[in-house]
Amino acid sequence: MSEAGGSRPAAAGTKCGFIALAGAPNAGKSTLLNRFVGTKIAIVTPKVQTTRARMSGIAIRGDAQLIFTDTPGIFTPRRRLDRAMVKAAWAGIADSDRAVVVVDADRAAKAPGKMDPDTVEIVAGLRKVGRQAVLALNKIDLVKPQALLEVTRIHDETGVFERIFLISAATGDGVEDLMACLIEGLRPGPWHYPEDQLTDVPMRVMAAEVTREQAFLQLHQELPYSLTVETESWQERKDGGVRIDQVILVQRESQKGMVVGKGGARIKSIGAAARAELESLLDRKVHLFLHVKARADWMDRPEHFREIGLEFER
Numbered sequence: 001m002s003e004a005g006g007s008r009p010a011a012a013g014t015k016c017g018f019i020a021l022a023g024a025p026n027a028g029k030s031t032l033l034n035r036f037v038g039t040k041i042a043i044v045t046p047k048v049q050t051t052r053a054r055m056s057g058i059a060i061r062g063d064a065q066l067i068f069t070d071t072p073g074i075f076t077p078r079r080r081l082d083r084a085m086v087k088a089a090w091a092g093i094a095d096s097d098r099a100v101v102v103v104d105a106d107r108a109a110k111a112p113g114k115m116d117p118d119t120v121e122i123v124a125g126l127r128k129v130g131r132q133a134v135l136a137l138n139k140i141d142l143v144k145p146q147a148l149l150e151v152t153r154i155h156d157e158t159g160v161f162e163r164i165f166l167i168s169a170a171t172g173d174g175v176e177d178l179m180a181c182l183i184e185g186l187r188p189g190p191w192h193y194p195e196d197q198l199t200d201v202p203m204r205v206m207a208a209e210v211t212r213e214q215a216f217l218q219l220h221q222e223l224p225y226s227l228t229v230e231t232e233s234w235q236e237r238k239d240g241g242v243r244i245d246q247v248i249l250v251q252r253e254s255q256k257g258m259v260v261g262k263g264g265a266r267i268k269s270i271g272a273a274a275r276a277e278l279e280s281l282l283d284r285k286v287h288l289f290l291h292v293k294a295r296a297d298w299m300d301r302p303e304h305f306r307e308i309g310l311e312f313e314r
């Protein structure tokens with residue numbers, strides 16, 4: 001699934017381009033990616049810093065193939081994992097043909113007169129490298145139209161946004177107008193991926209993400225940020241089903257109990273929801289086995305960074 005391979009010659013009138021989705025944590029980048037692709041490939045939760053690595057979602061409209069890279073939210077990083085996440089986000093922008101900055105318009109409307117600090121940082125970063133971006137003011141389903149005027153003005157004044165779109169990634173409002181603008185800017189060229197490929201994420205990583213999403217949704221405080229999920233084995237079964245074994249790694253022994261819950265209730269509930277989602281994703285029977293382990297250093301293991309496609313910095 002992660003293999004790239006051109007499939008149509010440029011002569012056929014095809015267009016192709018790489019578009020980065022950037023923005024503050026929780027702005028709605030992953031929701032927008034899923035909307036563009038038409039299938040859920042990136043996990044989405046109400047919590048900040050859900051996305052940890054860079055991943056691509058591939059959308060096709062007519063002769064155009066658009067490869068969107070979802071990036072971790074850009075924020076002021078503290079931990080090594082955070083630094084790698086923010087670095088991956090900037091690399092995603094640098095490698096793209098075009099960047100879309102996603103801003104939570106609801107959050108922006110609640111602080112009139114100024115941009116949020118993360119977006120200020122992104123604007124400064126764009127200026128530094130002399131790039132323009134398309135602005136997507138998202139979550140307009142939550143904002144009164146009058147408030148949007150001021151939000152639009154403040155962002156427009158920065159001069160780094162070539163176009164501004166008002167959208168709701170959740171309802172789809174305005175998303176195809178944004179898409180049309182992106183298609184217009186594409187250069188002629190062969191498609192980069194086969195037309196049935198929707199993402200560059202290997203299936204075992206995607207399966208781990210599905211479980212991590214449930215852990216994010218069902219666990220609270222620092223716990224979601226202290227854990228990761230890895231797929232340890234993937235066995236095809238004769239009956240057409242698949243057995244997936246995954247490990248939820250936490251940092252301290254004391255956190256294991258919180259993930260497992262009373263009488264195993266929490267892990268059962270995480271497993272049941274993840275299995276249901278995996279079955280609909282894979283369209284077959286899934287036997288999911290979750291194990292919880294404490295490994296103090298998971299966040300600082302180079303292999304973990306590699307597994308999710310992040311760069312490890314000493």
Ligand SMILES: Nc1nc2c(ncn2[C@@H]2O[C@H](COP(=O)(O)OP(=O)(O)OP(=O)(O)O)[C@@H](O)[C@H]2O)c(=O)[nH]1
Nearest residue numbers: 025026027028029030031049050051073139169170
């Ligand atoms: N009402 C509303 N909610 C939205 C919209 N877009 C996203 N959300 C919600 O906002 C929250 C964050 O969405 P994500 O797509 O995970 O945001 P993100 O930018 O990928 O966040 P990180 O990965 O943490 O950087 C989720 O609860 C979404 O359901 C929208 O257009 N309207």
Ligand SMILES: [Mg+2]
Nearest residue numbers: 029030050051
């Ligand atoms: Mg995300």
